[in-house]
Amino acid sequence: MKRTSRDIRTANRYEVLRQIIAESPTSRQELAAATGLSLATVATLVGELLDLRMTTEVGFEESAGGRPRGLVAVNASGGALIGVDIAETYVHVELFDLALNVLARAEEDVRPGESLPEQVVGHVAAAVGSVVTQAGIEGARVLGVGVSVPGQVDRATGISEYAPNWDWHDVPLVDLLSEYIAYPLYLDNPLRAVAVAELWFGAARGSGNAVVVTLGTGVGAGLVLGGALHRGVSNSAGEWGHNTIVLDGRLCRCGNHGCVETYVGAPGIMLNLRELSPDSELLHPGDQTATIAALARGMLTQDPVAVKVVRHTARYLGASIAHLVNLFNPEVVVLSSWVAAALGEPLVAEVREAVARHALPRPMAATEIVLSPIPTDPACLGAATFALEGALQSVGQRSAKRTTPARTKTHNPR
Amino acid sequence: MKRTSRDIRTANRYEVLRQIIAESPTSRQELAAATGLSLATVATLVGELLDLRMTTEVGFEESAGGRPRGLVAVNASGGALIGVDIAETYVHVELFDLALNVLARAEEDVRPGESLPEQVVGHVAAAVGSVVTQAGIEGARVLGVGVSVPGQVDRATGISEYAPNWDWHDVPLVDLLSEYIAYPLYLDNPLRAVAVAELWFGAARGSGNAVVVTLGTGVGAGLVLGGALHRGVSNSAGEWGHNTIVLDGRLCRCGNHGCVETYVGAPGIMLNLRELSPDSELLHPGDQTATIAALARGMLTQDPVAVKVVRHTARYLGASIAHLVNLFNPEVVVLSSWVAAALGEPLVAEVREAVARHALPRPMAATEIVLSPIPTDPACLGAATFALEGALQSVGQRSAKRTTPARTKTHNPR
DNA sequence: TGACTTTATAAAGCCCCTTTCCTAACCCCT
DNA sequence: AGGGGTTAGGAAAGGGGCTTTATAAAGTCA
Structure with a gap:
């Protein structure tokens, strides 16, 4: 409801990263043209993403008579995102790099009658563990885990308020999962996951x-x-x-x-x-x-x-x-x-x-x-995108620390 | 699509005026509480509205031990708004003061077979002329005329692209009306007019x-x-x-x-x-x-x-x-x-x-x-609201004059 | 090598909003 | 009648955002 200028920044950050992922590598010029932002704004946003190691500079475009354009691309290995698609009969988990390529998958069947929250959580935990080992990713690189669960969810509290297929009521899913999964968790339902996937990477x-x-x-x-x-x-x-x-x-x-x-x-x-x-x-x-x-x-x-x-x-x-x-x-x-x-x-x-x-x-x-042009499970991709959004979100809110006064000057002088 | 910080200002301006109209008189304190804005922001926005003569200071609230709160109210006589509801069988026009009280009404019947654009425009012009004379308003006080016409409209160009009831196609309604009506014109359809009326003044x-x-x-x-x-x-x-x-x-x-x-x-x-x-x-x-x-x-x-x-x-x-x-x-x-x-x-x-x-x-x-708690024709009220929004809109865009260098210091020194 | 072109960054400016400080205005008590 | 205490409101400062303008950097071409 209440809009602030920070929201603009967040939206622009999303937009720039979306564009970079969609067309990688690309130049700041192209980004400015595509987003409608000024060059300066694009430059600072790209700078932020570089600082986060989400993007990297990858050489230059040959120019026709001027300074060549620096090219930036997604730093695919700069982190990993995990998307979990909990459905009625299966739990599907995919691990993505930052270019949203699938690095590993795991699937667990949920048999009828085995749909207690604890059982489902067990499946999720096993599958998440599996993709992390499969991908050989060191744990610290996982930026977050997005979870899509059918029905009505409360994202803030991480509660599955109502899942019609299993008659769940107010299951504290994120709390249960966090016993097994140490990464940041993001919960929503498949409708919204699929929509976000299309918004970021699809039609x-x-x-x-x-x-x-x-x-x-x-x-x-x-x-x-x-x-x-x-x-x-x-x-x-x-x-x-x-x-x-x-x-x-x-x-x-x-x-x-x-x-x-x-x-x-x-x-x-x-x-x-x-x-x-x-x-x-x-x-x-x-x-x-x-x-x-x-x-x-x-x-x-x-x-x-x-x-x-x-x-x-x-x-x-x-x-x-x-x-x-x-x-x-x-x-x-x-x-x-x-x-x-x-x-x-x-x-x-x-x-x-x-x-x-x-x-x-x-x-x-x-x-x-x-x-939809998305070839894989869109709910997984969308869930991972929630994790990506979450990781970007936390950029904005710089910790209001006052104890380290020299923190604004992070770039190396010279 | 593209959000700018100006939009925030505009939205806040709307919100504050809405609140003042809804609860007139009211204090800056109440406004801040109701809108969630800071006192300072409310004060500057109220200042703008005072400058525009849309609101006035109307005395003070008795206080319990401190400086009394200044009360602001809509300056009902600070301007007039006209709402035109064009429907299949009638043209309904109402003239409002800034508190959105109806000061005058006029209605013209549109008989079947008399629905050529020129004929309808004639009805509108007559009715608008009538309400202005009825209200005894000097013309300069009319801030704008909102027009609601059924079907699909292009607000920017003022064209009624398609009106199903009369089979109008691409009728340049605003152009036609501006031959008779010298005030700023705003065009949209009844659905949106009614919605805006409810948004500003209704449920x-x-x-x-x-x-x-x-x-x-x-x-x-x-x-x-x-x-x-x-x-x-x-x-x-x-x-x-x-x-x-x-x-x-x-x-x-x-x-x-x-x-x-x-x-x-x-x-x-x-x-x-x-x-x-x-x-x-x-x-x-x-x-x-x-x-x-x-x-x-x-x-x-x-x-x-x-x-x-x-x-x-x-x-x-x-x-x-x-x-x-x-x-x-x-x-x-x-x-x-x-x-x-x-x-x-x-x-x-x-x-x-x-x-x-x-x-x-x-x-x-x-x-x-x-x-709906709105007792009168909501399409008229909504159309008038479009005119009100239009009048507020133009506050933001201060003319980029450079010839008068002393313009930033408008307030009297002393 | 110098002129020109293009890119990227830095600086300045403007627009928002909020927080903080200070003065204004009023009540009440002495 | 004249000080506190209290609340309102404005002015200034501060922080975040975006853009325009100036400057530095890195090429091409003559």
């Missing part, structure tokens, strides 16, 4: 207004408004998956009827398939991944059943995404997460058409609907 | 996140996010009325089927009534106002038909407002405009229940659903 980069639609087992929307994530008053904005799209429609696990999720989430798509073609061989009962994969293959071969199911699904999806277009008037709608990735362009093409049928022409004309 | 005051639902002949939602209006990338955010709530539902004037508007806009409510009780005497065919008024009276007497119709309407409204609650996670949802005002608390009570049935419990718990 929403540079957009002031974007909507990131997560299509997985559950569905939701991450909202980027004014260049930053919109969280709402109690950090639960974006619960698009539980909007009613069919009055008195299918029963949803949330208890309501006709939620978007029940038609376009992976189980919903399976149900669409079953309703349209009860004994199709595309259906793998009890296996969402296989069924979606079968549909994806079917789309490539123009299998009539697959086409019919995707079109049917796109109809609901189109109407629901049209809601987002009408309401937010975004520059871009990004389709992300594994169902979107699996069904790919064929789905997007159908969705574009369906949205155009339902949205108003004016906002529709201003909106692009695209597939 | 959304002080909320970082609020949704203002406009229920009239057309319906829509004004979005207040982060304490400011969300406009979207092409200034067409908030078109909630054309979200599909029933797939293949009623035909909407926008060409689609099943839009929210077709169930909860005034014509939609009439249709609900006709469907539920075809020959109820509540129905006044062809007269929305009379029918809604009859329903309102029916609600007071617990007329079973009226109750049934309102409950039926609230069902659609509840599901649609639940979308907003789930997506935005706002502090407050404000029901505004004439249908909401007419049906009043009975409607709100039904809506609260219906929303609670459809929204997720967590965001729902954080959200209050209230009726």
Whole structure:
């Protein structure tokens, strides 16, 4: 709510680092042009990042008659970030370098009935330990661990207030994890993690207004408004998956009827398939991944059943995404997460058409609907990005120490 | 997109003036407490407003042992604001003093078939002329004229890009109006006007996140996010009325089927009534106002038909407002405009229940659903508020004159 | 080698906000 | 009536941010 000039600095720091990561190496000139900041500001921000060892100078660009431009690049080995994606059936952990390349992965299955907080925390701790050893990173280099857990979370206290899939209530997840993990921890939910991933590294980069639609087992929307994530008053904005799209429609696990999720989430798509073609061989009962994969293959071969199911699904999806277009008037709608990735362009093409049928022409004309370009698990990447943001955040608040008076003069004289 | 420290100043200026208008007279101390700003900042901002003659000092508060607090109040006669609400069948103009009291009104009917831009402009010009003479205001005191016109507008150029009700396309409304009106003109659409009215003077005051639902002949939602209006990338955010709530539902004037508007806009409510009780005497065919008024009276007497119709309407409204609650996670949802005002608390009570049935419990718990406290035409008030914002805006940009070197020392020495 | 060009840093200036200090204004008590 | 004590409000200083301007650095080209 209360804005201060510090927020501007933080936003600019983010923007510059984002740009460097996206286009590495790059020059200060390019950064200034891309961000709209003055050269001087860019220079000081780059200087900060150099001091933090997040970037390095990597030679010069040959010039045409003047002093050559110094090039800066992400210092990939300047630190490591860990992203944890806790989902209903698995815990997925990835360790990234500062260029956000995956250095190591680990996955643990969460079997039904083994979903007590302590058990899940155990999985996370094991997987985090595993990626650190795999990567051979010395512990001190890990800048932070971002954790994505479904449901409603309180970021400040690190509490998972409510996780519908496991019926968790007010689980102090960060406290539990900190018994095993010594790095700074950042907690949020997958919707926002995916949105942040798209904002930093994906299709929403540079957009002031974007909507990131997560299509997985559950569905939701991450909202980027004014260049930053919109969280709402109690950090639960974006619960698009539980909007009613069919009055008195299918029963949803949330208890309501006709939620978007029940038609376009992976189980919903399976149900669409079953309703349209009860004994199709595309259906793998009890296996969402296989069924979606079968549909994806079917789309490539123009299998009539697959086409019919995707079109049917796109109809609901189109109407629901049209809601987002009408309401937010975004520059871009990004389709992300594994169902979107699996069904790919064929789905997007159908969705574009369906949205155009339902949205108003004016906002529709201003909106692009695209597939996420992120190849890996976006929730992991986004969770790691929370850790990155956290590491950058703490730059601003220089410790108000007064005991060391010589600290402002850190650069070497001569 | 690009934030500067100036924006902070502007936002603070708005906030302080809002507070003064809301609670006039008030002291600097109270203002500081209410806004969270320091005393010094409040003092300088109040000083600016005093210089602008928008506020005046009005005596002192008796103190208990110290220097008495100086009281400042809106200088009601320090200027006048004009709000123009152009609707499908009428042009409504109100002239306000700076305390936003209505000093004069004028209304012109727009008959079907007389909706050419020139004709509408004529009505506006006549009505604006009328309120100025009625109020006996000398012209120089009018700080600006805000104009609300349905559909999509480009504020910067003052063009009505598309008005669905009259099939206007790219009408240069501000240019046309400036032939008749010499005051600064500000153009936007009723959704945003109503939202700004609620933000400044209504139920959304002080909320970082609020949704203002406009229920009239057309319906829509004004979005207040982060304490400011969300406009979207092409200034067409908030078109909630054309979200599909029933797939293949009623035909909407926008060409689609099943839009929210077709169930909860005034014509939609009439249709609900006709469907539920075809020959109820509540129905006044062809007269929305009379029918809604009859329903309102029916609600007071617990007329079973009226109750049934309102409950039926609230069902659609509840599901649609639940979308907003789930997506935005706002502090407050404000029901505004004439249908909401007419049906009043009975409607709100039904809506609260219906929303609670459809929204997720967590965001729902954080959200209050209230009726707009604004007694007059909120679009007029909001339009006038645009003019007020415009007048305040121009304070910041001090003319970059260099010819008068002594300009920084404006205050009298002594 | 000198002139010109381009980059990067340093300095100065402006805009914000806050904190601190000091004067103004009032009450109350002696 | 005249000092304390207390509170309000303004002025100045300070800190953070961004930009413009000046200066130093590092090339190319004649």
